[in-house]
Amino acid sequence: MEDKRIVEMFWARDERALSVVRGQYGKLCRTIAHNLLGNAEDVEECENDVYLALWNAIPPARPRSLSAYLGRITRNLAVNRFHARGAQKRGGELVELLPELCEVVGDTVEDAFDGAHTLSLVTAFLQDETAEYRWLFLRRYWYGDSIAALAEQSRCGESTVKMRLARQRERLRAYLQEEGVSV
């Protein structure tokens, strides 16, 4: 079913919309949640939270792409769940992925950079990256793919993937600094 039609069902408060979303995008949500959290119980709970959040968000939201919207909600809920967990119970790629991002911006308190501005900077950065690096960045930091999975898809060694990601993070760090972000 087309996204537009599904969104209309949400606006009409038609609960069948949730079944449609689960059937159409459930696998995507579970994949992202599993990548990031790596725990079956967390994944299941995260998925249920995603549908609830979606039900509460639409209306008033009217997303153009449900897959991107759901992916975003899944990531947000996953990172919240990750932080809520005790350090010893944490698993999944977020354990490594967040420190990698921390290399880029440090872990200072939130500053005046709002989400839209941060997004614009990251978008501009990615526009300047080659298609290959853009793909690598998104698979790692959007989907939460593991280094091993990326190495397999790229047909190269894990050390190569790690090196490329490290260089890319350094480029992002330099770019953000250039744009006045305190990193």
Added chain:
Amino acid sequence: MNTKQLFLAIGDLDGELVWMERPKKQRKPLYGWMLAAAAAVVVGVLGYAGLMEWRGQQPPVVDPAPTVVTTTTTVPSGTGGDENACTVHSFDYHSIDGGLLDLVSDEQFEEYLQTYDREGHNVVTFVEYFGITREQFIAAMKWEGKLSEQWSEYDPYTHGMLVDAIYGDDAEFSAWLFSHRFAWDEDVPPCDVLLAEDVCTEHQTEYHRINEELIRLAGGKRWRTYLTYYGGQGEGANILTFIAYCGITREEYVTAMGWQDKLQSVAAEHGEVAYTYGEFVEAIYGNDPALKARIFKIS
């Protein structure tokens, strides 16, 4: 900014960007570059002519009797060869599309890699080495019917112009086109840009016009960032936010616009309202709401 902010911002990336597939042109085994590096050493010792003599063979040709003879264009040499190292050429120059790679076997491609040094690995030498004609190139890239289409939103050239850069004999044009994407400060639209002109009914055109020279002053990269952030914000996209975002000073503005000697001259008239260049500058940099309204708003 902190880690969580960055993580969440990545989650907000545009869906079309997120769902991109892995680019086909990178699917060749990476050990090709290792072989190329070894070949570069050989070239360094023997020189290109020596290498060809040493190899004792001519480059293989896909079409044994190509009907169109390709012309090599001369592009300034740079350092490095792939997209990571070369700071002179665009990625398009050093990437070989999967459609082109399908025209040759893996063994032929490996031979090609060994024939040139890293800088020599580019689309121009590739088509010349394999004798790929213009027609074959267009068919392999699936560009039939797209030749007049712009290469991308930010690039002032078409697919056809890129083909000309490869097959034409204008070296200067080729050098410009293939170095274009790295010249960020030159990466500005070739004219003034009007933002939000289709939605604004409140302001004069000048309010949403960003002069080409100002964009050049800000730099292509900052311009792109500004567009990404403000471009879709309707009234938010205007000369005031652009100046503030890019940190352009009053003096820089006046100089970029070439107004140093005519600040007292009449710049424009809106109906019965006339103003000077100096007043226009003051409306941008000053704090007089009445002046801003007089110049920028439609009365």
